[in-house]
Amino acid sequence: MVQPNFPKTIKSSSKPSNFCPGCGHSIILKNLGQVITDLKIEKKTVFSIDIGCSLLAWDFLDVDTFQTHHGRTTAAAVGQKRANPDAIILAYMGDGGGYAIGLQNLVHACYRNENITVILVNNTMFSMTGGQMAPTTLHGEATSSSPDGVFTQEKPFFGPEMLAREAHDDAYIARAAVSNPVQAEAYMKRAIQHQMDGKGFSFVEILSYCPTNWKTNAKQTIDFLEEMKKVFPLGEIKNRG
Numbered sequence: 244m245v246q247p248n249f250p251k252t253i254k255s256s257s258k259p260s261n262f263c264p265g266c267g268h269s270i271i272l273k274n275l276g277q278v279i280t281d282l283k284i285e286k287k288t289v290f291s292i293d294i295g296c297s298l299l300a301w302d303f304l305d306v307d308t309f310q311t312h313h314g315r316t317t318a319a320a321v322g323q324k325r326a327n328p329d330a331i332i333l334a335y336m337g338d339g340g341g342y343a344i345g346l347q348n349l350v351h352a353c354y355r356n357e358n359i360t361v362i363l364v365n366n367t368m369f370s371m372t373g374g375q376m377a378p379t380t381l382h383g384e385a386t387s388s389s390p391d392g393v394f395t396q397e398k399p400f401f402g403p404e405m406l407a408r409e410a411h412d413d414a415y416i417a418r419a420a421v422s423n424p425v426q427a428e429a430y431m432k433r434a435i436q437h438q439m440d441g442k443g444f445s446f447v448e449i450l451s452y453c454p455t456n457w458k459t460n461a462k463q464t465i466d467f468l469e470e471m472k473k474v475f476p477l478g479e480i481k482n483r484g
């Protein structure tokens with residue numbers, strides 16, 4: 244049965260999710276679907292998804308969607324926007340795709356103030372390939388490629404803060420968490436509105452659950468996200484508007 248409170252943009256609430264039970268992606272995508280529905284942009288949205296668990300979003304939303312090589316979503320989204328300036332372009336990726344293999348694309352799109360919206364899901368690891376260390380892995384955190392904990396990087400990579408240093412004054416940059424869905428939805432809405440107003444680059448990082456690779460039960464999953472929130476501060480890092 245289709246639940247009445249589901250955003251129209253989500254294909255069907257009765258369709259099984261592609262994500263693992265407890266994954267943060269489905270919550271973020273539900274919030275994103277609500278934003279697209281509220282802004283009435285279903286027909287002009289182009290959803291660009293990366294390799295990684297983000298690709299499992301390929302049929303989650305009822306909008307035009309394309310998928311790229313790992314790390315190339317930002318570059319492909321920029322091309323889409325330049326070719327089709329009236330479209331609303333959303334690039335959706337993981338922290339590995341955005342901050343490791345695709346970092347150069349992300350930094351230059353930000354530096355050039357490209358008028359696209361990037362939503363980056365930070366679960367502190369490369370999840371689809373089995374939970375390897377990523378730039379965002381916390382100090383001491385165990386991963387499949389560093390089972391005794393990561394001690395080589397004293398602090399993880401702070402993506403929004405780094406981008407804010409290179410960004411145009413008018414850019415919109417924020418960090419939210421899947422455990423604060425009202426705030427996450429508000430930031431995504433502001434970011435997309437920013438693009439609709441033609442103000443240039445907008446970016447929202449969202450801290451998210453990966454119980455499968457964290458190897459956590461429900462309580463431990465929630466607790467670990469709280470630990471992430473102590474390291475990665477939530478809030479709007481750049482919002483002149």
Ligand SMILES: Cc1ncc(C[n+]2csc(CCOP(=O)(O)OP(=O)(O)O)c2C)c(N)n1
Nearest residue numbers: 295296297313337338339340368369370371
């Ligand atoms: C060019 C290229 N390099 C490496 C891979 C292998 N690969 C597929 S998914 C993935 C990790 C994705 O991690 P992340 O971007 O953090 O997304 P998540 O799965 O955590 O959502 C990697 C390394 C690939 N598909 N293509």
Ligand code: SF4
Nearest residue numbers: 262263266296370453
């Ligand atoms: S591996 Fe992690 S990020 Fe990927 S679908 Fe499962 S819980 Fe979600």
